[in-house]
Amino acid sequence: MQSADVVVIGGGIAGLSLAARLAAHAKVVVLEGESAPGYHASGRSVAFAHYGLGNVPVRDLTALSMAELAAHGSVHAALHIASAGEIAALDALEDVHRHYACDYSRAGPEEARGLVPVLKPEACAAVLIDHSSLKLDTHAMLQACVAGVRAGGGAVVTGARVQSIAREGAAWRVETPAGSFTAPLLVNAAGAWADVIAQLAGVRPVGIEPRRRTVISFPAPEGEDVHAWPFTKTVGEGFYLLPEGRGQLLASSMDQTPSKPCDAAAEELDKAIAADRVEQATTLPIRRISHSWAGLRSFVADELPVIGAAADVPGFVWCAGQGGAGFQTAPALSRIAAAAVLGQPFPEDAGAAGLSFAMFSPARLGA
Ligand SMILES: Cc1cc2nc3c(=O)[nH]c(=O)nc-3n(C[C@H](O)[C@H](O)[C@H](O)COP(=O)(O)OP(=O)(O)OC[C@H]3O[C@@H](n4cnc5c(N)ncnc54)[C@H](O)[C@@H]3O)c2cc1C
Incomplete structure (x- = not known):
């Protein structure tokens, strides 16, 4: 049994970018079901950042991410x-x-x-x-996140398909073929499988499509x-x-x-x-x-990301619904998600842009 402060389920850009932010503050373990990170949506994008897609909040998240994205992209x-x-x-x-x-x-x-x-x-x-606009090196982005998790003393465990999730007192216990993991906080960053993970944990699904x-x-x-x-x-x-x-x-x-x-x-x-x-x-x-x-590309009904704690079950945090913009919004969205996990205030720059926890909350979807 390995224990951590936060277990993140999903080794795509959503889970890894959040885990890299959290690693400076907490012991984080990322569980990825496949044999390498980025096997699903995150390994299949066309790696571009532009304003020709998404709704207003997704474009705001893109704008808030552009400066950081430039480190892993070239102007194109x-x-x-x-x-x-x-x-x-x-x-x-x-x-x-x-x-x-x-x-x-x-x-x-x-x-x-x-x-x-x-x-x-x-x-x-x-x-x-x-x-x-930017052509992104998405492989480098994923690898930089993995390195960030490790530098903070955390781990990215592959071949760790989550099979069961149980609440034991104040902690979650997660079973995988790569071992058992326990933590008081569980992040659901399972992309297309986010509702499957919610159901395993007894949390109401948000309607991931x-x-x-x-x-x-x-x-x-x-x-x-x-x-x-x-x-x-x-x-x-x-x-x-x-x-x-x-x-x-x-x-x-x-x-x-x-x-x-x-x-x-x-x-x-x-x-x-x-x-x-x-x-x-x-x-x-x-x-x-x-x-x-x-x-x-995984969406919920209003095509906004789902970030924040489940209202019905303590210690379960959503980081899903990145749709077709998971890379170009990752720098800003991972900061918002990290604030949600750590119980910190909403990032000031994102608030000034008109974004809020409420906008991304699973509660808006009845979860
Ligand atoms: C064709 C295409 C083009 C795209 N182009 C762009 C683009 O140009 N720019 C852009 O910003 N975005 C683009 N996107 C969108 C972007 O790829 C996604 O928004 C992003 O990859 C979603 O990341 P994720 O981490 O949520 O999902 P994923 O990368 O799918 O990660 C979820 C992970 O969870 C794991 N998982 C699921 N269930 C379990 C379990 N039980 N146990 C353990 N692990 C589990 C999966 O194995 C998976 O690795 C594109 C997408 C597609 C498909």
């Missing part, structure tokens, strides 16, 4: 493209970029095609170029150096496209198919839709998909 432009019928949506996105004082510019098809020559003019009737997203990779056109192409995304339903090294491009139709928590895999139809959307808007012929994958 995002090109938000609109057809003639989508200009109003692009105007709204411009308001967002102005609000966060981003370094951005508006342009038309000529400039857009200067950046991504394969775009058809009608797909980029108007564009917004965000010159300050995992949604599958598919990514395809295919060879860049012969003779075209694509590595400097911006992350290119339609403002409406459509696709995104970004370079992966020198010779490959990644694309997604931004699918979000409801799924059970599972080891998600790309389905043929979703791959075909992604390829078709790219072919419709560009002159790229996708003759061969080199590889593909899918991952689960």
